[in-house]
Amino acid sequence: MADAGRHPNITLLTMSEIKEITGFVGNFRVRVLKRARYVIEKECTACGECAKVCPVVVPDEFNMGLSTRRAIYSPFPQAVPAAYVVDINHCLGHNPIICGRCLEVCQRRCIDFSMNDEELTFEVGTIIVATGAQPIDPTHLDEYGYGRFENVLTSMELERLINAGGPTKGEVIRLSDHKRPQSVAFIQCVGSRSTHRGHPYCSNICCMNTIKSAIMLKEHYPEMEVKVFYIDIRAFGKGFEDLFRRSKALGVRYIRGLPGSIHENAETKDLILTVENTATNALEKHVAELVVLSIGLEPPEDIKVLQEMLALQRNADGFYLEAHPKLQPVDSASRGIFFAGCAEGPKDIKDSVTQASAAAARAMRLMAPGVIKVEALTAIVDESKCTACGLCARVCPYRAIVVDPKTKMPAKVTQAACAGCGNCAAECPQDAIEMSHFTDEQIESQIDAILAEDPMEKVLVFACNWCSYAGADYAGVSRLIYPATNRLIRTMCSARVSEKFVWRAFARGAPVVLVSGCHIGDCHYINANHWTKRRVERMWKKMERLGLRRERLGLEWVSAAEGMRFQQIMTEMERIRSTVTPEEVRRTMEILAQEKVTGGNQK
Amino acid sequence: MAKKAMSDSPRIGVYVCKCGSNIGATVDCAAVAEYASTLPDVVHAVYQSYTCSEPGQEQIKKDIKEFNLNRIVVASCSPRLHEPTFRNCLKEGGLNPYLLEMANIREQCSWVHALEPEAATKKAKDLVRAAVARTSRLEEKTELEVPVNQSTLVIGGGVAGIQAALDLADAGHKVIIVEKNPSIGGIMAQLDKTYPTMDCSI
Numbered sequence A: 001m002a003d004a005g006r007h008p009n010i011t012l013l014t015m016s017e018i019k020e021i022t023g024f025v026g027n028f029r030v031r032v033l034k035r036a037r038y039v040i041e042k043e044c045t046a047c048g049e050c051a052k053v054c055p056v057v058v059p060d061e062f063n064m065g066l067s068t069r070r071a072i073y074s075p076f077p078q079a080v081p082a083a084y085v086v087d088i089n090h091c092l093g094h095n096p097i098i099c100g101r102c103l104e105v106c107q108r109r110c111i112d113f114s115m116n117d118e119e120l121t122f123e124v125g126t127i128i129v130a131t132g133a134q135p136i137d138p139t140h141l142d143e144y145g146y147g148r149f150e151n152v153l154t155s156m157e158l159e160r161l162i163n164a165g166g167p168t169k170g171e172v173i174r175l176s177d178h179k180r181p182q183s184v185a186f187i188q189c190v191g192s193r194s195t196h197r198g199h200p201y202c203s204n205i206c207c208m209n210t211i212k213s214a215i216m217l218k219e220h221y222p223e224m225e226v227k228v229f230y231i232d233i234r235a236f237g238k239g240f241e242d243l244f245r246r247s248k249a250l251g252v253r254y255i256r257g258l259p260g261s262i263h264e265n266a267e268t269k270d271l272i273l274t275v276e277n278t279a280t281n282a283l284e285k286h287v288a289e290l291v292v293l294s295i296g297l298e299p300p301e302d303i304k305v306l307q308e309m310l311a312l313q314r315n316a317d318g319f320y321l322e323a324h325p326k327l328q329p330v331d332s333a334s335r336g337i338f339f340a341g342c343a344e345g346p347k348d349i350k351d352s353v354t355q356a357s358a359a360a361a362r363a364m365r366l367m368a369p370g371v372i373k374v375e376a377l378t379a380i381v382d383e384s385k386c387t388a389c390g391l392c393a394r395v396c397p398y399r400a401i402v403v404d405p406k407t408k409m410p411a412k413v414t415q416a417a418c419a420g421c422g423n424c425a426a427e428c429p430q431d432a433i434e435m436s437h438f439t440d441e442q443i444e445s446q447i448d449a450i451l452a453e454d455p456m457e458k459v460l461v462f463a464c465n466w467c468s469y470a471g472a473d474y475a476g477v478s479r480l481i482y483p484a485t486n487r488l489i490r491t492m493c494s495a496r497v498s499e500k501f502v503w504r505a506f507a508r509g510a511p512v513v514l515v516s517g518c519h520i521g522d523c524h525y526i527n528a529n530h531w532t533k534r535r536v537e538r539m540w541k542k543m544e545r546l547g548l549r550r551e552r553l554g555l556e557w558v559s560a561a562e563g564m565r566f567q568q569i570m571t572e573m574e575r576i577r578s579t580v581t582p583e584e585v586r587r588t589m590e591i592l593a594q595e596k597v598t599g600g601n602q603k
Numbered sequence B: 001m002a003k004k005a006m007s008d009s010p011r012i013g014v015y016v017c018k019c020g021s022n023i024g025a026t027v028d029c030a031a032v033a034e035y036a037s038t039l040p041d042v043v044h045a046v047y048q049s050y051t052c053s054e055p056g057q058e059q060i061k062k063d064i065k066e067f068n069l070n071r072i073v074v075a076s077c078s079p080r081l082h083e084p085t086f087r088n089c090l091k092e093g094g095l096n097p098y099l100l101e102m103a104n105i106r107e108q109c110s111w112v113h114a115l116e117p118e119a120a121t122k123k124a125k126d127l128v129r130a131a132v133a134r135t136s137r138l139e140e141k142t143e144l145e146v147p148v149n150q151s152t153l154v155i156g157g158g159v160a161g162i163q164a165a166l167d168l169a170d171a172g173h174k175v176i177i178v179e180k181n182p183s184i185g186g187i188m189a190q191l192d193k194t195y196p197t198m199d200c201s202i
């Protein structure tokens, strides 16, 4: 930790949050908000004189509220940076200064209440997302009485109690009477491995953490009775089984079965656990003076903010989704962005560090050549067709197009800024924009080829590269069976799907067409899929006007992790297809031939 | 616009991959290859055990010379997995890497239609037909080369962020760690002894 604080190549921005990230691999532009610390980081020697005089006393979050701190404080003794910090929400007032006692005692004059939040911008070539996880709050799991019974703690709280630097200097005590408990019961999988309470996944670290804590208790207090209630003990890692055995040798008792409920003896504040021992099938009662809930890990509360900003994807458990679960475990689907640690899923320190080194190596590999090749999938304007209407510039999520309707200056695309979504090409009423490698002609040839034989039997699907096509791949990897009638056409973004593609498909006898993309908010091209939605809604209106059944055109969002959802949607689309008669398709073809809607991007 | 490649008329090679039994046990790859050979612009179509393997790729490179192929269709797994592999193969074989199209007959065919081999084979033929049609219209592309900034942003200063930052910084890269709390350290800073070594964490 300290090494990171003093490394000449590392700039540490604490109390900071990412406001915006733009650009692309090799050239990301980052905007950060650094909140005022009110103590000059480089000047403060962490003498602590200020905290001694500060009159404000609040619970210390670092010690899980088991102790208190002042409004001016050091987060913890080994903090990096070591400087004190003013908790401005609790300080009696800095503008104007109400109390100011800390100012008076600080000899180095490093407390500065005129400090402001700062905005910083800089450029980087690669990004590593290491935002970690948060311990699960078990308050809502009421059967264990956390929050109601004083002597029910979480494993995180026990960590602070057992810590020599913690609020009790390492003495494990009960909160009700401040006495050392004679018996401690650990309950495993709290908030984990349950499909109806908390999270369905295994949090990975809690079994070993309990074994560790149980050993520490037995080593400190050999006479203490320590029991562990569990479903399975997962001690799969190197050296783990040894620790498990060691704990048993020290007298830790393992009982298979999770307590159904916990009651408190109102007088002694002891806890009574009722549990069905699944090894003996007997209903047992156990008394413990202290209960420790072995809580798991969940994604940080604010994970969505960064996820949307970087257009990253998450799996059903809520953690970031890697580009490939086996072959690219630390890459995100976006080039130049990598994952390390619990951000990608719950894991212990060793695995977090391993992943971090892997992510660093992947980033270095990408930066090493000094230049990077980017796919030439950009938009190209045919100036002779452009009427300078300005619609394309309006829909471009990257503001990569300039066009001036007043002076009739034709649209111009900045190649370096264009991400290649194709939204502009789908929007242009003059067909003046061609997408490189995803031209109208190329896509139309795929539509025609698919519908050339037995069109009635087909479900034509447009799928975006990042989410829905990846979701279809995931269904495949998971061997999820669905009807063999669908035919996918891949585009980079669902916003590439021009309305004319859909009309063309119907005009050539497609019974059903599906447009699919990333969930709203997860679009790989900022918000291009909003335009997908608008186009499909416009087409639905038109279909109604023309007397076509609108359910024949589907719009679905599928993430890269939603293989099952893809399977369900394909099954549903097949159901709709089976309701379409040859007569209906023939009528559609007649209507569309009269309407001549198959020409340009007609609205 | 780069219409260059359009001028020489398309000569497409189609490679249908059995992927061992992954595709081969469900899709009749021989039939798909034979069907492919009847499609417009296709001058050569074969099936292979593993197209992505060394011999598989060598075959493509050899055929490019022998049959004077100028475009390639590979019917195998997802382009999300092996498109870079085959683009590279084309490059080594002397073709522009963008003159490649993949038909996904594994993830989106054999693996999900394992109970309907006939329908799966039919679908594979459709996918190859669409891929061939698209391939006839592919154009050469040159990738843009952009300079890469040599610094890295690490978001989150827990043990993972710290380790990644140190590795990069030791290798000479500038690193910026953005941490929302007043100190780095994350959860680990709150732990005393940690498994499996039972030593101090900080």
Ligand SMILES: Cc1cc2nc3c(=O)[nH]c(=O)nc-3n(C[C@H](O)[C@H](O)[C@H](O)COP(=O)(O)OP(=O)(O)OC[C@H]3O[C@@H](n4cnc5c(N)ncnc54)[C@H](O)[C@@H]3O)c2cc1C
Residues within 6 Å of the ligand: A016, A017, A018, A130, A131, A132, A133, A134, A135, A155, A156, A159, A205, A209, A212, A296, A297, A300, A302, A306, A340, A341, A342, A343, A347, A348, A349, A350, A352, B155, B156, B157, B158, B159, B160, B161, B178, B179, B180, B181, B184, B185, B186, B187, B188, B191, B193, B194, B195, B196
């Ligand atoms: C009770 C308990 C006991 C444990 N015991 C052990 C043990 O004995 N041995 C072991 O190997 N492992 C143990 N672990 C697991 C260990 O804590 C984790 O493996 C490790 O902390 C993961 O590190 P990380 O860097 O991925 O995430 P974290 O430690 O969660 O760090 C993430 C950091 O990112 C910051 N952050 C988050 N979001 C943002 C954002 N948007 N912007 C800026 N910064 C952000 C956070 O403030 C935090 O500093 C235990 C975990 C718990 C809960």
Ligand code: SF4
Residues within 6 Å of the ligand: A050, A053, A054, A055, A056, A070, A071, A072, A086, A090, A091, A092, A093, A099, A100, A101, A102, A103
């Ligand atoms: S000014 Fe604020 S931080 Fe300083 S001593 Fe008073 S209350 Fe505490």
Ligand code: SF4
Residues within 6 Å of the ligand: A378, A379, A395, A396, A397, A398, A399, A400, A401, A413, A417, A418, A419, A420, A421, A422, A423, A424, A425
């Ligand atoms: S393709 Fe997308 S990013 Fe590029 S100019 Fe068009 S709308 Fe903008």
Ligand code: SF4
Residues within 6 Å of the ligand: A381, A385, A386, A387, A388, A389, A390, A391, A392, A393, A403, A410, A411, A427, A428, A429, A430, A431, A432, A433
């Ligand atoms: S939408 Fe088409 S016609 Fe309108 S300005 Fe853009 S390129 Fe020109």
